[in-house]
Amino acid sequence: MIRVSNIVKYHGPVRILDGISVGFGKGQVAGIVGPSGSGKSTLLRCINGLERFQEGEVSVGDTIRLVGGPVSPPTKTLLTLRRAVGMVFQQFNLFPHMTALDNVLSGPVYALGTARADAIATARRLLDRVGLADKADSRPSQLSGGQQQRVAIARALAVNPAAILFDEPTSALDPKMSTEVMRVIDDLAGDEQFQTTMVIVSHDIPALRRVADVIVVLEQGKVAFAGPTDEAFRPGGPAATLHD
Amino acid sequence: MNRRWLLAVVALLTLATPSSAQEPPLLRWGGDKNGGAPYIFEDENGKLTGFEVEFAEYLAAELGRKPMFVQNKWDDLPDLLGRGDLDIILNGYEFSQDRHAKTPTTIPYYVYSLRLITRIADKDLTSWADLSKATVPKKVGVLNGSASQRYMSDRFGNQVIIESSETVTEVLDLVKEGQRLDATVQDAPAAVYYVQEGRYPTLRIVDEPVGYGYYVILTRPGADALREKLNEEIRKAIRTGTLRQLYQKYHIWNGAQQRLAYLAEQPWPDVAAELDDVAGEVNAPVAPKFSQILDKLVWAAGMTLILAFASFPLAVVLGMLVAVGRVYGPWVIRTPLGVYVEVLRGTPLLLQLFVIFYLLPQIGVIVGSEWLTGLLSLNKYAAAILGLALNYSAAEAENYRAGLMAVPRGQMEAALALGMSPATAVRRVVLPQAVRIVIPPVTNDFIALFKDTAVTSTIMIVELTGLYYQYKIYPSLVIELAAAVAILYLLMSYPMSLLARWLEKRTSLLAAGGRA
CATH class of the missing domain: 3.40.190.10 (Periplasmic binding protein-like II)
Structure with missing residues (x-):
């Protein structure tokens, strides 16, 4: 589904991602863990095309291929890639001048060109799914952090992406709100009808152990481990020493 | 110690005084060389010349004084005289009873x-x-x-x-x-x-x-001795033919000047009333009543509003486009837009209006194309609106640039991550937020532009300030007129100030999480 092949990214002279190759299957829930500065968030941003990388490539399905290099990728490739791979940010990044409903509608209406009237039912259903049907007309500033992140998840789902990347979705939240958000991700992960691949960068190890099918451990920009969650967290396993 | 210093200063002043006391007193005469030749102008060597310059020098020499030219805007010269910054005004001011009452005049010199x-x-x-x-x-x-x-x-x-x-x-x-x-x-x-x-x-x-x-020389009220001396010297210049020679040098002597000899011997200004009666000839300004120019004031106020409301939206749209280009465009766009902003911000609106109205058509003249001359000869309203819009677009571009930069980077990223094109992301996500951020400075700029419409009087537009300058020559009208113009400006700009304050309040409420 998503194939990352030998990605190299420099930040100045520093090699942030050092030849990373990893794959995520359709409907799979993957957790990416690793110490701070190991390149977890950068990897997600490269997959989504928000950051350029110097070598390697990202492919989504059989048709979307983003190749690294010194030249900016074609806008069309980036648009296709981003419509296929959604993203949920640590700081939510909801649009403050729009209501929760309009935030969810923004992708279908402004990115996909769907008529608002056609997209509105789906948007309301998604808000309902994240438990915020009654907050459709609220602005982000009127919502708690947890509620904002749940709207952000609904917004990412609204363009019906093949995959969603979660970049530390709970680290800006207190434990209670963090639980609210993880409950939504749990719910999505447990839904057999839901076939969207989810890649989650998080320090919330218990949550990852609960929802992730596979774990990728990054260390100094390299893949130290990629395999089943149980194996990653077994005593003496590559992720066993990581704590939330 | 302090006392010693004080003594030293006093000694220095005492030493300096005798030499300055030997200098002849100044005759500070006011004029406006922008009025042009042959009155007061600079020759090819940059030397001040003209028949009024030579006449002022002649009078100063006869009075035993040193002439000192004081340049000022023509309309404002009487104000300068009233403040005591000038001794006389000698610059094509025509006689009127009204003017004589405020700034006593000499006998005519032309x-x-x-x-x-x-x-x-x-x-x-x-x-x-x-x-x-x-x-x-x-x-x-x-x-x-x-x-x-x-x-x-x-x-x-x-x-x-x-x-x-x-x-x-x-x-x-x-x-x-x-x-x-x-x-x-x-x-x-x-x-x-x-x-x-x-x-x-x-x-x-x-x-x-x-x-x-x-044409008469204006003096300060109370400066009777100076005025009498000036009258004597003018009479002498007329009698001796000095004035005639001067005017012949500038080719402005004509038969009408014969009257100077007659006027010089009559009681002044009593003879002026007699001359006023010569219908169709003497065109002495008679001050209109304030009520007679009320309709003109209202019209001028309307013109001020039209100029402001027509030019500012243009400035905002232009400024917004320039700001987006500067923040998100490639360097080939960013660089010229940067130059655009700096040139328009760094040069006065007055100069820009002058260039648009007077110099732009010269391009057509230079290339010899009548069609181009016609195209670039904007009418004064179009030139004023364009000039104001261009000038303020630079300020608005900087406002919006600051606004765009103030929107967190994550907003753009979130929009891009949803699959929006960069242009859509800017238009739908970043710009609406930037617009809210810059509402207070933009509203303040509108108030500033509103007042800057006054500059358009330089390209023949009669708005409030232009009208004020038109009627300012009537001393009896000036206080009422100035008050009326100020009140009209205030009446029009105060609602803008209230709007600015309301928008500022609303914006801060929004930022604090209030409902929009």
Whole structure:
């Protein structure tokens, strides 16, 4: 589904991602863990095309291929890639001048060109799914952090992406709100009808152990481990020493 | 120690005093060289010359004083005199009873008349009478606040379109160019110098002189001794033929000047009343009543509003586009836009208006294309709106640039991550937030632009300030007029201030999480 092949990214002279190759299957829930500065968030941003990388490539399905290099990728490739791979940010990044409903509608209406009237039912259903049907007309500033992140998840789902990347979705939240958000991700992960691949960068190890099918451990920009969650967290396993 | 210093300073001053005491006292005479030749102007070597310069030097020498020219805007010279910054004004000020009451005048030093100047090629306009016959009203340029403006207003007010400007050459250039003025009425000395002497070979003076009047020197109330001395010296210059020689040197001596000899021997200003009665000849300004110009004030206020409301939206749209280009565009766009902003911010609005209105059509003249000249000869309203819009677009571009930069980077990333194109992300996500952020400075800029419309009077637009300058020449009217203009500005700009404050409050409420 998503194939990352030998990605190299420099930040100045520093090699942030050092030849990373990893794959995520359709409907799979993957957790990416690793110490701070190991390149977890950068990897997600490269997959989504928000950051350029110097070598390697990202492919989504059989048709979307983003190749690294010194030249900016074609806008069309980036648009296709981003419509296929959604993203949920640590700081939510909801649009403050729009209501929760309009935030969810923004992708279908402004990115996909769907008529608002056609997209509105789906948007309301998604808000309902994240438990915020009654907050459709609220602005982000009127919502708690947890509620904002749940709207952000609904917004990412609204363009019906093949995959969603979660970049530390709970680290800006207190434990209670963090639980609210993880409950939504749990719910999505447990839904057999839901076939969207989810890649989650998080320090919330218990949550990852609960929802992730596979774990990728990054260390100094390299893949130290990629395999089943149980194996990653077994005593003496590559992720066993990581704590939330 | 302190005392020793004090003594040293006193000693220095004492030493300095005797030498300065030997200097002749100054005769500070005011004028405006922008009024042009042959009155006061700079020759090719940059030396101040002109018949009034030479006359001032003559008078100063006769009075045993050292002449000191004080340059100031023509309309404002009486204010400077009132403040005590000048001893006299000697710059084509015509006699009127009203003026004499406020700034006592000397006996006349020149008898002026008004001359009609047209293009040689214009066969339809060869006399004053032709101005009334034209089916399409002729556009006639005059100097702001001048005798010619009053003459034209009194005699042809309903038959021609009178456009007022600040300098003679600007008006002559517009007549020469032929797109925006058909004719001009100028005082005889200027008509002789510029047209009769061939400095504008495509123009000519037509018909007979009209509207005779008298140039006088203005003095401060209470400066009776100086005024009497000046009168004596003027009489002497007339009797001895000094004045005649001076005027002949500048080719402005004519038969009308014979009257100077008669006037010089009559009690002044009593004789002026007698001269006022010579119908159709003397064009002494009579101050209108304030109630008579109320409709003009309302019209001028309307013009101020029109200019502001037409130009500011343009400035905002332009500024927004420039800001987006500067923040998100590639360097080939960013660089010229940066130059655009710096040039427009770094040069005065007055200069920009001047370039748009007067110099732009010269491109067509230089390349020899009448079509291009016509295209670039914007009418004064279009030029004013364009000038204000361009000037303020630079300020708005900086406002919006700051606004765009203030929107967190994550907003753009979130929009891109949803699959929006960069342009859509800017338009739908970043710009609406930036617009909210910059509402207070943009509203303040609107108030500033509102007041800056006053500058458009330099391109012949009569808005509130322009109207004030037109009627400011009537001393009896000036206080009421200034108060009325100030009140009108306030009445129009105060609601803007209230709006700005309300928007600021609303924006801060939104930022704090209130409902929009």
